[in-house]
Amino acid sequence: MTTSPEQGFRRSRGLDVLALACLVLIGASLRPAASSLGPVLSEVKDGFSLAEWQTGLLTALPGLVFAICGIIAVPVLKRLGLFAALAMSAAFIVAGVGLRAVVTEWVAFALLTVLALAGMSIGNVILPVYVKSRFPHRPTLGATTFTVSLGLGSMLPSLFTAPLAEQFGGWRVGLGFWVVLPFSALITWSVLRSLKSVPVLSGQAAEPGGERVEAPTRRAVFTSPKARYMAIFFGLQSANAYVQFGWLPQIYRDAGLDPFLAGIMLTIVTFGGLPGGFLAPQIIVRNIAPRAFLVSFGVSAVIGYTGLLLSPATVPWLWAVLLGYGGFAFPAALALITSRTREVSVTASTSAFVQSTGYVLAALCPLAVGGLLGLSGGWQVPLWFMVIISALMAITGWLSAGPGNVDDELAPTSGHGGTGEAK
Template sequence: MRRSFALIAIVLVAVNLRPGATSPGPVLAELQDGLGMSEGLAGALTGLPGLCFGVIGLLAVTLARLVGTTFGIGIGLVAVVAGLLLRSLARDPGVFLVLSALALGGMALGNVLVPAWIKSHPAQQVLLQTVFGAGLMVGGASAALLTAPVADSGGGWRPALGLWGLPAALAVPLWLWLGIREHRLPADHRSPLAQPNLGLVRSPTTVALTAMFGIQSMQAYVQFGWLPQIYRDAGLSAAAAGSLTALLTGIGFLGALSMPSIIERGRGLRAWMASFGVLLIAGYLGLFLAPATLPWLWAVLLGVSGFAFPTAMALLTARTRDPAVTAQVSGFVQPIGYLLAALGPFGVGLLHAATGGWTLVLIVLAAFGIPLSWFSVRLAGPTFVDDELPA
């Protein structure tokens, strides 16, 4: 494939795999009032991205074997468009959750299949992985930053959420065309289609990567869903809370640009890996002690800790050799990691409802910094999953 087509395709898919997850947080209070949504359902909504990314992600490799990796990504984008546009019209909280699950399920297909698609383009692997990670951050930050101002401009939360289906619609024709084009190629020129491999549980690298990915993803979706409300309860406006969440997410853009190259060079990686958990603890400590005094500093600390996410995404390709193994590892690490992550936002909602405050929530979230650093450091060495699989 021509370099330009690959780059455009990655940009279009990457920027549309996060807005459906990050856009509800800044307007969560208004959304609850508009739909009559309970605290429990609000907690389910914030945990839904991780749940859908996990459950649907488990099916992604199987779908790719039926329709092809590229066409599977295209189908996922169709689901994203339909879910985001239709949920903005929903009048019932249950219907809103179902349509949200449709959109998030489409994103889950992209989460799992895009790394395998990138691995099948070895000459551009580092570039495409860098662009992919950066695009995820841009999409997530844009939704967090712009949703509340659009809602405040007079249209309300419905158009503010629905507008994120429009950029996804731009990506659909290209990816469906690429999928059709791939089916016309000889089998050995197509993106890898790998069977799920249960032998991956015997790979220490895969286990550490799954734990790192799950902890960071849990933290990310807790922050997407609940950090705006934490800031609002500290006295900040909805727009300010959304801006701080966007700052946190946007900082990850720097990590997406830098971490693939740092991993490739191998220098300084261990220090970075150790810092992820330390910064996470520092950020939550700041939110505990003085959430409204230096709110931007706590967002920055949590954002730099979030470099763990683009690092984990880059390690999916950096710690494998064969594209088929990349597909297997991606189909194992991401679904299981996201299933673990889904428990976090839902648990935060229940814990906040039970205690009526954020103190215990912040202490529990900070405690996860210890295993995050532990598993991250385990991945700093140049190991390969291919070498750890049973013969």
């Protein structure tokens, strides 16, 4: 891939709008297969007569699949190219989301969920490459559109899947409805390609942990301290999100809130993804005191968990708001990938390394919380554990957002870290 990605595709105002529409639709497609399941999980469990371990496996699949399939995304990009790789991602999501809504066997449902999650995982890694290559002169616009679209893809299914299921005859309709997003994305993406407005990346991307084909002297991405800090930061913020999605309502219910109010608290937390999607990329890309802001996300989460420890039912909305602000770390972590890399190939390899490594932490942390809850018999120990996780998130956020970029740290002459300013 070339460092001049603006070459090789047609541009005009209309084509740029269509390219943004593609970004919105593909980005919004990368979450519903996971976020639509929770609201109707009880109905799915009853529909397939699932045991507890089967239900638990379904809830654990996103983190596991994201961790595994993120590794193959860059080799897929290298072999197929940008258009075909993202088209395959959307097609996997269409097939997985659409077909799992009609199958009658649990194994088929689980396998189709894995297929959809695999498509989402590949898209997670490759879409920042599209942002970097298609909007090289509008990085803030591209990063903001990307993160807001992800937020919408998480929030809308969590809000509307259950009402759709209730209104139109069951959980199958509620889950199957969301095939409209990846299907629309696939059509729009194909139209953009027919108009010759999809970047054609020359050369080959670097594999995660490997070396670039066109620059064999470039060091492996995991040797970059900044890339490692970004991976840990991404994993810790994802761990926060997974714990909140899985356990926060139960924490509030055990503190005395009724189920409805406990659900409202989680809604407050997840709603933070929208303003976070707008603001965090602006902070990172425009370099507006990024270290201070990333630290503030971790500090806010520390205070939120401490509030849940000391007085969860007194001002429950305050702790939810603080945790929601801490969730701004997710769009910030994604914006770091594009703003702390220069070449498109380095963006690709860094995206794969950061996300695949980070999701391993994200998958393990909710399991650790469940284990600590079982061993201790209460929420004190698990919540102290999350306080520590959030404090580490603040520290790695400070390290990740410092000056310099991954490209310089991978160059043979910059073995002790880059000296260039981040862009």
